[in-house]
Amino acid sequence: MTIAAPAPPLAPTPCRIRRVARETRDTFTLELDVAPSPVFRPGQFAMLYAFGVGEVPISYSGDPARSDVTVHTTREVGPVTRALGALRRGATVGCRGPYGAPWPLDDARGHDVVLVAGGIGLAPLRPAVYALAARRAEFGRVAVLYGARGPADVLFARDLERWRSTADIDVHVTVDAGTPTWKGNVGVVTGLIPRAQIDPRRTTALLCGPEVMMRFAAEALRARGVPAASIRLSLERNMKCAVGWCGHCQLGAAFVCKDGPVFGYDVAERLLAMREL
Amino acid sequence: METLERILSGHPFFAGLAPRHLDLLVGCASNVRFKADEFVFHAGAEANEFYLIRGGRISLEIAPPGRMPLVLQTLGEGEILGWSWLVPPYHWVLDARAVEPTRAIALDGRCLRGKCEADHDLGYELLKRFALIMEQGLQAARLQLLDVYGAG
Amino acid sequence: MAASETTTAPSVLTRDGLGRLIDVLRADGWTVVAPVARDGAIVLDEIATLADLPAGWTDEQDGGTYRLVRRDDEALFGYAVGPQSWKQRFLVPRLKLWSARREAGGFAVDATAEPSPRLALLGARSCDLHAIAIQDRVLQGGAFVDADYASRRENVLVVAVQCGKAGGTCFCVSMGTGPRADAGFDLALTEILDGSGQRFLAEVGSERGRALLERLDAAPAAQTDRDTARAIVERTARSMGRRLDPTGVREVLQRNLEHPRWDDVAARCLTCANCTLVCPTCFCTTVEDVTDLTGDHAERWRRWDSCFALDFSYIHGGNVRSSPRARYRQWLTHKLGTWIDQFGTSGCVGCGRCITWCPVGIDLTQEVAAIRATDGAGTKGDADGDA
Numbered sequence: 132m133t134i135a136a137p138a139p140p141l142a143p144t145p146c147r148i149r150r151v152a153r154e155t156r157d158t159f160t161l162e163l164d165v166a167p168s169p170v171f172r173p174g175q176f177a178m179l180y181a182f183g184v185g186e187v188p189i190s191y192s193g194d195p196a197r198s199d200v201t202v203h204t205t206r207e208v209g210p211v212t213r214a215l216g217a218l219r220r221g222a223t224v225g226c227r228g229p230y231g232a233p234w235p236l237d238d239a240r241g242h243d244v245v246l247v248a249g250g251i252g253l254a255p256l257r258p259a260v261y262a263l264a265a266r267r268a269e270f271g272r273v274a275v276l277y278g279a280r281g282p283a284d285v286l287f288a289r290d291l292e293r294w295r296s297t298a299d300i301d302v303h304v305t306v307d308a309g310t311p312t313w314k315g316n317v318g319v320v321t322g323l324i325p326r327a328q329i330d331p332r333r334t335t336a337l338l339c340g341p342e343v344m345m346r347f348a349a350e351a352l353r354a355r356g357v358p359a360a361s362i363r364l365s366l367e368r369n370m371k372c373a374v375g376w377c378g379h380c381q382l383g384a385a386f387v388c389k390d391g392p393v394f395g396y397d398v399a400e401r402l403l404a405m406r407e408l
Numbered sequence: 409m410e411t412l413e414r415i416l417s418g419h420p421f422f423a424g425l426a427p428r429h430l431d432l433l434v435g436c437a438s439n440v441r442f443k444a445d446e447f448v449f450h451a452g453a454e455a456n457e458f459y460l461i462r463g464g465r466i467s468l469e470i471a472p473p474g475r476m477p478l479v480l481q482t483l484g485e486g487e488i489l490g491w492s493w494l495v496p497p498y499h500w501v502l503d504a505r506a507v508e509p510t511r512a513i514a515l516d517g518r519c520l521r522g523k524c525e526a527d528h529d530l531g532y533e534l535l536k537r538f539a540l541i542m543e544q545g546l547q548a549a550r551l552q553l554l555d556v557y558g559a560g
Numbered sequence: 561m562a563a564s565e566t567t568t569a570p571s572v573l574t575r576d577g578l579g580r581l582i583d584v585l586r587a588d589g590w591t592v593v594a595p596v597a598r599d600g601a602i603v604l605d606e607i608a609t610l611a612d613l614p615a616g617w618t619d620e621q622d623g624g625t626y627r628l629v630r631r632d633d634e635a636l637f638g639y640a641v642g643p644q645s646w647k648q649r650f651l652v653p654r655l656k657l658w659s660a661r662r663e664a665g666g667f668a669v670d671a672t673a674e675p676s677p678r679l680a681l682l683g684a685r686s687c688d689l690h691a692i693a694i695q696d697r698v699l700q701g702g703a704f705v706d707a708d709y710a711s712r713r714e715n716v717l718v719v720a721v722q723c724g725k726a727g728g729t730c731f732c733v734s735m736g737t738g739p740r741a742d743a744g745f746d747l748a749l750t751e752i753l754d755g756s757g758q759r760f761l762a763e764v765g766s767e768r769g770r771a772l773l774e775r776l777d778a779a780p781a782a783q784t785d786r787d788t789a790r791a792i793v794e795r796t797a798r799s800m801g802r803r804l805d806p807t808g809v810r811e812v813l814q815r816n817l818e819h820p821r822w823d824d825v826a827a828r829c830l831t832c833a834n835c836t837l838v839c840p841t842c843f844c845t846t847v848e849d850v851t852d853l854t855g856d857h858a859e860r861w862r863r864w865d866s867c868f869a870l871d872f873s874y875i876h877g878g879n880v881r882s883s884p885r886a887r888y889r890q891w892l893t894h895k896l897g898t899w900i901d902q903f904g905t906s907g908c909v910g911c912g913r914c915i916t917w918c919p920v921g922i923d924l925t926q927e928v929a930a931i932r933a934t935d936g937a938g939t940k941g942d943a944d945g946d947a
Binding site for chain 1: 657658660662665666667668669671698699702703704706707817818843844845846847849850851855858860862865867872873874875876877880881882883885886890894897898901902
């Protein structure tokens with residue numbers, strides 16, 4: 132007779148919150164003490180558990196080189212994220228991961244890399260920027276194109292400035308709607324794509340944001356000559372288990388939790404275009 | 409003139425034009441500069457030119473009465489500003505204002521309208537290119553309308 | 561479990577011998593689960609003796625129809641499959657995954673599992689054995705292994721039954737999953753009921769099965785009995801209630817995702833989820849996080865779910881598959897199509913349960929045939945087609 136535990140894949144590890152940062156009106160960041168931190172690759176996600184409330188998938192949004200802490204940025208959109216957002220330093224959340232297929236950074240070596248982020252989509256891309264900056268010489272031109280709803284919704288302003296000024300990364304920020312004091316770009320993030328300084332034939336594009344925004348951005352990149360397979364999108368579907376058992380995250384033949392969340396546009400285009408797939 | 413020719417012929421928007429058409433455009437082109445906060449054009453005025461932005465930033469705005477002006481879009485280096493010169497009644501619909509010191513090449517739209525009537529090949533080439541600009545503008549406007557980053 | 565051992569010749573068990581088999585299994589500590597007649601259906605439950613089996617019963621099945629009918633003999637296995645499958649035992653309907661309690665500075669998680677029973681499956685049909693293998697691939701064949709499922713699957717003894725009667729909605733022949741079981745069992749019985757009496761041809765499928773038979777003093781089967789058993793199964797194969805052509809069905813479905821037939825079936829489908837509940841391969845589950853009134857104790861439970869549930873595909877304030885049309889399409893295109901991409905085989909074993917237990921009698925063999933017959937309808941070229 133064997134006794135098998137349903138953990139590890141499905142039981143959370145209790146983690147102490149080291150720091151909470153409110154990024155914008157509805158977005159916050161948790162830094163969790165995890166020692167040793169699970170090695171994650173940019174683009175992967177964790178399942179975070181609010182005691183007694185529930186569990187949600189949230190991308191790692193910190194530096195993959197750090198081994199003492201994991202960072203997770205999310206919007207408050209439901210009971211679990213709101214419960215997580217109410218926690219303070221010293222409280223405990225459950226954490227399990229990493230899950231999912233990461234951004235294929237190794238495949239992008241020698242390429243120009245353009246990262247197109249919309250809204251909260253900058254969070255799953257931030258680890259990729261950290262990783263690219265740490266190995267900057269391995270890549271050609273690197274550009275971050277970031278679109279937010281308005282100036283008050285711009286995330287990680289300090290990181291954006293540091294990348295622009297010290298990491299040899301072209302950073303362009305735009306907002307869908309400006310304010311009287313905003314002196315920067317106004318317009319959709321896809322408007323930044325025609326001007327990006329990239330060689331389309333040797334470019335890898337990493338996209339993350341609302342699905343509609345990613346579709347428009349992918350089309351704009353393809354119009355510039357970037358091959359569909361070189362355009363990667365981070366998709367999202369309902370997840371309960373994160374390990375390919377519960378069936379909820381299926382999109383066509385793909386399980387978003389394990390075949391994704393990162394998909395090439397050559398695969399994703401058809402999956403996203405069909406209604407209610 | 410030589411400098412203008414090099415700039416226009418090197419810009420993707422004019423790529424593929426026959427040399428005689430490029431010459432016509434160069435003949436209608438001139439360098440312009442705008443100071444920060446200077447208006448490039450006002451809504452309602454006659455639209456008789458379009459611009460290739462060389463540097464700086466221009467915002468397209470509308471000012472509802474009693475309210476602060478709303479910026480609908482900004483354009484920067486390398487982008488084309490203005491297609492109302494091609495479409496009757498040839499009036500600007502929005503204000504355009506330089507947000508910061510801005511350099512541009514202005515192309516004489518009124519002159520070009522006449523040349524397009526005389527040479528339909530030139531007209532077709534310009535319409536093809538501006539159709540793309542308008543389509544991009546429409547797509548961008550639609551995406552803004554969807555407010556994809558909004559709540560929910 | 562080893563594949564059918566052609567080197568060990570079949571034996572014959574009498575009715576009493578079968579009774580003794582059940583006794584021996586129980587004495588060895590196995591929980592014997594077998595068909596029983598209850599609440600107007602053949603369901604699967606623990607049995608104590610041979611007398612618990614549904615002797616003399618058969619079933620009449622059709623779209624949306626199931627009746628138990630008395631036979632004019634005392635056959636023990638003279639029916640097809642009922643609404644339950646072995647999925648109930650391995651991917652259990654409700655499972656506590658872990659519990660947690662608040663303590664100073666956080667909370668602690670307790671994930672100790674209950675020991676799982678040792679099950680002997682008596683009367684397992686070929687389609688259901690294929691279904692078990694299919695679920696094995698889903699839950700044990702990937703990067704992560706479902707430990708509870710694996711634990712329940714580890715100690716299982718299978719006494720299969722070769723079908724002597726095709727059900728009204730069966731199409732295992734079409735799907736290549738029966739009616740004859742060739743592997744996945746310790747013993748396989750074929751019930752023979754004729755002038756020479758009631759007996760069971762017993763094929764050996766494993767060393768464990770061979771050892772069991774030895775303890776029952778089973779006589780070697782005569783050639784006539786072997787021929788009779790073969791003929792019984794061949795007759796079953798010829799009398800399938802339904803037919804489905806599986807050739808290229810994955811591609812047919814993939815290129816007909818906007819076929820008008822989906823609207824047609826959506827007008828009938830109640831999204832009641834019966835099909836997914838009775839299907840022996842459907843594996844979707846959900847988790848529920850609960851606390852007690854103090855808020856200091858929490859538990860996570862896993863329970864069965866269905867892609868027909870409205871909020872199954874919920875993200876950010878909306879359900880991706882909101883319409884019944886989308887949900888039925890998801891179920892069918894997954895079962896017969898994308899399952900192949902995911903796991904290398906079809907998800908359907910032709911057991912017919914979804915047809916029988918659909919309250920409105922939706923028949924997936926008919927749906928597939930209708931789409932095939934008008935392959936490409938609803939696309940741009942079909943200017944004159946019906947909506």
